[in-house]
Amino acid sequence: MSTKSGFKREDITVGKRAFSMSRSTIETAFYGNNVERMFDLKKAYDMARSAAGTVTTDMPVHMPEAIGIPEGAKVLLFNDGETVGRFAGARVILGEKGVDEGEIAQVLREAIFFTRYKRMYHTQAYIGLDEDFIVRANLLIPESYENTLYNWLLNFQYINPAYDEMFRRSRPVGDEPDIYIVSDPDYRHPRFPDGLAYFDPEHNCACLLGMRYFGEHKKGTLTLAWGIANRNGYASCHGGLKRMVRKDGKAHVLGVFGLSGSGKSTLTHAKHGGKYDVTVLHDDAYVISSENGSTVALEPSYFDKTQDYPLTSGDNKYLITVQNCGVTLDEDGSKVLVTEDIRNGNGRAIKSKLWAANRVDKMDEPINSIVWLMKDHSLPPVIRLENPTLASAMGACLATKRTTAEKLAKGVDKDALVFEPYANPFRTYPLADDYEKFRRLFADRGVACYVVNTGHFLDRKIPKEATIGILEAIVDETAAFKELGPISEFRTIDIEGFVPDFGDEAYRKLLRRQIEGRAEYLDSLKSLKGGRDALPAEAAAELRRIAAKLL
Numbered sequence: 001m002s003t004k005s006g007f008k009r010e011d012i013t014v015g016k017r018a019f020s021m022s023r024s025t026i027e028t029a030f031y032g033n034n035v036e037r038m039f040d041l042k043k044a045y046d047m048a049r050s051a052a053g054t055v056t057t058d059m060p061v062h063m064p065e066a067i068g069i070p071e072g073a074k075v076l077l078f079n080d081g082e083t084v085g086r087f088a089g090a091r092v093i094l095g096e097k098g099v100d101e102g103e104i105a106q107v108l109r110e111a112i113f114f115t116r117y118k119r120m121y122h123t124q125a126y127i128g129l130d131e132d133f134i135v136r137a138n139l140l141i142p143e144s145y146e147n148t149l150y151n152w153l154l155n156f157q158y159i160n161p162a163y164d165e166m167f168r169r170s171r172p173v174g175d176e177p178d179i180y181i182v183s184d185p186d187y188r189h190p191r192f193p194d195g196l197a198y199f200d201p202e203h204n205c206a207c208l209l210g211m212r213y214f215g216e217h218k219k220g221t222l223t224l225a226w227g228i229a230n231r232n233g234y235a236s237c238h239g240g241l242k243r244m245v246r247k248d249g250k251a252h253v254l255g256v257f258g259l260s261g262s263g264k265s266t267l268t269h270a271k272h273g274g275k276y277d278v279t280v281l282h283d284d285a286y287v288i289s290s291e292n293g294s295t296v297a298l299e300p301s302y303f304d305k306t307q308d309y310p311l312t313s314g315d316n317k318y319l320i321t322v323q324n325c326g327v328t329l330d331e332d333g334s335k336v337l338v339t340e341d342i343r344n345g346n347g348r349a350i351k352s353k354l355w356a357a358n359r360v361d362k363m364d365e366p367i368n369s370i371v372w373l374m375k376d377h378s379l380p381p382v383i384r385l386e387n388p389t390l391a392s393a394m395g396a397c398l399a400t401k402r403t404t405a406e407k408l409a410k411g412v413d414k415d416a417l418v419f420e421p422y423a424n425p426f427r428t429y430p431l432a433d434d435y436e437k438f439r440r441l442f443a444d445r446g447v448a449c450y451v452v453n454t455g456h457f458l459d460r461k462i463p464k465e466a467t468i469g470i471l472e473a474i475v476d477e478t479a480a481f482k483e484l485g486p487i488s489e490f491r492t493i494d495i496e497g498f499v500p501d502f503g504d505e506a507y508r509k510l511l512r513r514q515i516e517g518r519a520e521y522l523d524s525l526k527s528l529k530g531g532r533d534a535l536p537a538e539a540a541a542e543l544r545r546i547a548a549k550l551l
Contacts, residue, residue: 002170003135003178003204003228017175021105022094022200026207027180029112030122030140038121038149041068041158045076048150048321054078055327058334062317067301067352068158069320077322077337078147080212084324085346086219090195090211093428095202097530104198108207111187119143125156126163127179127225129361131170133287133296134163135228137179137221145185151214151321154350155301156221173232176204179224183208183217201227201428214323215348218303222285223426225298229287230429235437238424239373240268240283241295243363244276244475252475253295253365255288256452257423258373259400260346263454263467264423265304267373269356270468276475280356281363290437293366293445302355306339306347318355323348369448369474370441374399375455376417378507378514381462381498382470383451384481384491388442390546391449392435393539396421397518419521421533431525431533450474457498458507466495486549512550519543 007018029035038044049056055077064073094101120140128134137156141149157163188210189196195210197220204224208216226236239257246252258264268283282297283304289295306325309315316337325347326338341347353359370391376399385391397419421427422434441447454467473479473493484490485502492500501507522540525533 002167002172003176004172005178018177020203021101023203023205025108026182026205029182035120035122038123039159041153042070044150044153045069047146051146061320075319079324084344086215090197092198094200107189111209121149123149128298130296131166134167134170139181141183155218157300176228180205185212199428219426227428230433233290234287237286240264241281242268243279253367254369255367256371259423262373279358295363297361300353302351304351306349307341318351319349320352321350371450371452372398373452373454377456378511379453380492380500381453381495385449387489388439389538390542391442392439393542396435397521398423435535508550512547515547
């Protein structure tokens with residue numbers, strides 16, 4: 001499926017799918033006489049390299065021409081200021097309770113008026129890498145933010161003849177218009193002193209004001225693409241997906257869902273010591289067809305944390321750009337990166353598609369297993385969920401802790417357990433859409449569901465090696481699952497040092513409290529956002545039925 005631009009004149013009117021107050025305000029900005037079209041990736045590299053504040057390292061980009069940039073290209077570094085992560089408090093979504101489009105449109109008009117004093121760059125990319133799902137997106141950003149423009153083109157699919165032809169072959173669905181995003185990182189409105197990330201999801205447009213961090217542009221674009229997918233028969237996924245083929249030829253397609261810091265990238269790219277023929281779809285963004293279970297990646301590159309990759313790591317061979325890291329001179333006087341979050345938290349890099357040796361953009365084979373990655377010290381390292389309603393309900397209250405990828409509002413406890421449904425804080429549509437899509441995958445397509453705890457069990461950290469071993473046991477079908485104490489719907493594996501003691505009353509109380517806390521969270525959705533994210537009563541009821549078994 002694809003989006004469209006260019007409309008019959010009789011369709012340019014009130015009430016038509018593509019037009020709203022927000023959309024008209026945002027799209028009009030792209031046609032100003034101070035706007036320069038800049039769709040060429042090689043030119044974008046040269047512009048980013050020459051931009052004030054860029055550090056051109058002496059680290060070469062691996063096989064640059066294979067990814068569309070000039071021969072001899074170097075890894076570029078650009079650093080932000082105080083804020084080096086996403087700020088959820090800036091997100092304003094039209095359609096949610098209390099959001100007045102007329103009031104927000106005043107802010108948009110004022111911000112866009114002041115762009116007349118700047119040279120603005122209009123660039124374009126594709127989101128989705130197969131004709132089954134490919135949408136076109138447009139970004140408008142001021143001069144001096146050439147690094148943001150370059151990163152956006154690298155993160156998504158830059159325009160070239162092959163993808164133009166794929167887009168032309170793709171079947172338009174409905175009246176979905178192209179995505180349009182205006183960004184001015186320097187503009188701050190008095191009503192939004194910490195920045196504004198405004199979305200009109202029904203009309204595929206957004207405006208980012210006062211937001212320098214590239215992750216806001218990446219996830220802002222995905223926010224709109226995921227909304228299009230949801231409206232057109234896909235489950236939108238913030239996670240990784242890989243196919244693992246055993247030595248006997250049996251394949252298993254496994255999806256892992258988790259927020260930054262949960263291990264989704266590590267698990268997606270794990271090599272498993274050569275035990276399997278591993279093919280990677282992506283580690284952050286894809287969609288699942290509700291019709292046939294096939295999957296499509298939304299991005300060619302990887303926006304990865306640099307925290308776990310020291311300078312000498314072989315993975316750094318695939319760096320293209322880096323954000324919010326340091327630079328120093330090595331013994332030869334060459335400018336090289338200082339990673340591992342020494343400068344600040346949440347150092348980031350764009351790695352090329354070449355990072356995954358066996359990378360594909362679509363998997364026709366239907367997904368076999370979905371793994372909810374959680375950090376919850378009451379849970380053993382793995383639980384298999386037998387009931388489709390319970391499986392989707394647990395995904396709807398996926399538990400984790402805050403990460404360095406976020407800028408937190410004052411007073412927010414960074415150590416508190418939080419719930420993030422399906423690990424996707426970027427949803428702009430009712431949560432019940434995701435709940436039902438995943439429940440159907442479990443109930444109708446027979447997809448297996450697991451909860452994998454990548455944090456601590458009680459006070460003991462679960463090692464990465466144990467988690468990887470769990471995934472391998474699932475794929476090999478060697479895992480000896482048994483009932484988790486009195487809860488027959490939860491099944492687990494005994495792993496030395498991480499076996500729950502149901503004879504311990506304190507542990508039973510802890511687990512019951514955590515499960516009941518999930519039910520209470522689902523209850524709370526009835527009163528938040530005007531009830532827009534309320535789920536069917538069965539979801540919380542199923543959790544309470546499980547918790548009652550621990551009395």
